[in-house]
Structures are given as C-alpha cells and as structure tokens.
Amino acid sequence: MTRMLGWGMPEQGWRKGPWTPEEDKLLSEYVSLHGEGRWSSVARSSGLNRSGKSCRLRWVNYLRPGLKRGQLTPQEEGIIIELHAIWGNKWSTIAKYLPGRTDNEIKNYWRTHFKKKEKSTQKQEKRKHQLQLQQQQQQEYDMKNVLSQAAETSSEKMSESEGRQQMVLTNPNSEEQCMPVMYQDVASWLDTVGDDGISGGLWNLADDYTVAWIRQLCATN
DNA sequence: AAGGTCCCCAACCGCTTGTCA
DNA sequence: CTGACAAGCGGTTGGGGACCT
Incomplete structure (x- = not known):
C-alpha cells in the first residue's frame, strides 16, 4: 500500500538518511538557478530522489548561504x-x-x-522534597518519644515558652490528635542548607556566561 | 583495550497554517 | 465555503563521536 505523505507525493522511492556531497551540490545548483520555494518541484526536477520536505530542510538548515557554523556565542x-x-x-x-x-x-x-539544567533542578526539587519528608518523619518520631515521656508525667497540657515548639496533648492514645501545633520552619532550614549544598548544583552546571546573563535578566526584571 | 554511556546534531515525522481554485 | 496541496513548525529519533569506567 502506498501511503501519501504531507507533501502530496508517494512515500515509496524517496531516499532517506544523510545527504551526500553530490546531493548537496545538485540541490544548491538547482536553488541558485530557480530560487527557493516550490520544493516539491525541486524534488521532481533537480534529479534528487528526495522529498520536497527533505530538500527544504536540507537547504534551510545546512546549504543556505550565510549560515553560521559552530558554537553559539x-x-x-x-x-x-x-x-x-x-x-x-x-x-x-x-x-x-x-x-x-x-x-x-x-x-x-x-x-x-538548558534541558539538562532543568533536569538537574528537578532532581534538586526531588531531593529537597525527600529531605523535607525525612525531616518531618524525624520530627514525628522525636515527637512520639516526647509524647510518650510526657504521657508518663502528665495527660493534660504541655506548652513551652513563646517562639519555641508548642504542642497540645488531647489524647495520648491517638497519634493524629497528638500532632504538634507548631513545628520548626523546615523551609527556612533548607534555605540555609541550600546555598552550598542542595541548590548549588544548578550553578555548578551553568557556565559563567549563562550565569551572568541570567543575573542580568533578573536584575532587569 | 573494550564496552557502556553521554552528548551533539542532522534528519524525519506528524501536525498546523497558508494559499488557491 | 471547501478541499487539495504546498510550506512551515515543533517534537522526536537515531547515528556517530567523545568521554568514562
């Protein structure tokens, strides 16, 4: 069965894969004689066994005059x-x-x-999330110990001075209701760790120029 | 030295948009 | 208005070389 492609020509018969120098030469000569456009007629008339789409792509991305090659500045x-x-x-x-x-x-x-930087940022977010979970679990664990100790001496209320951890005991046998009212701010802790630890990775990967540019962008926005 | 992994880039594919009869 | 075709666009793939273990 012959499938039709987007450019109105049968799929069968078109050459695919890397272009040879001979094909490049043929295409360049044809375009310099007839100009850009009408790519399907380029495909038919130039002697190239390539689809119009393929010809256009090769011209636009590789053969077109004035193209810069090499690394971006x-x-x-x-x-x-x-x-x-x-x-x-x-x-x-x-x-x-x-x-x-x-x-x-x-x-x-x-x-x-840039995608790899994005990827590494995602990894950092994941790590941060895991650390948050660990921190939370540790606090819950500590809290249980405190509660079990507290339960021995008191089943009523326990509160600490202002600005510090505070908890309310309602039922020593129910974990849920024994959750603390106020916890230490995990995010602020992560912020202090983040500078040289967790969030350091992004900037280690970025080159100086990128960093400079992003900083400049941040400054202007 | 050899096998595995990563990175870069050319090329392909499918979808959308523009044009014209 | 509508359908067919050409052209353009963005996402994805695959080959090859560089680098790592």
Missing part, C-alpha cells in the same frame, strides 16, 4: 534565554533574531544545554 546564548522566556518554544521566531542560525540549531542547543 555567549551573546547568542543570552538572546536565546531572553527570547525563550518571552515566546517559549517558538524556535523559528527566536531564530529570526539570530542571523545565520536556524530554528533547528537553536532547538537542539536549548535541549542539550
């Missing part, structure tokens, strides 16, 4: 960060502000350089 990286904050994954829109760079290139760059 810190300035370009900064522009990407800033524009992505505005437009999200509108790669072609972002690409318009980076002459010589393609949407595909920017998209790939974002995925490899």
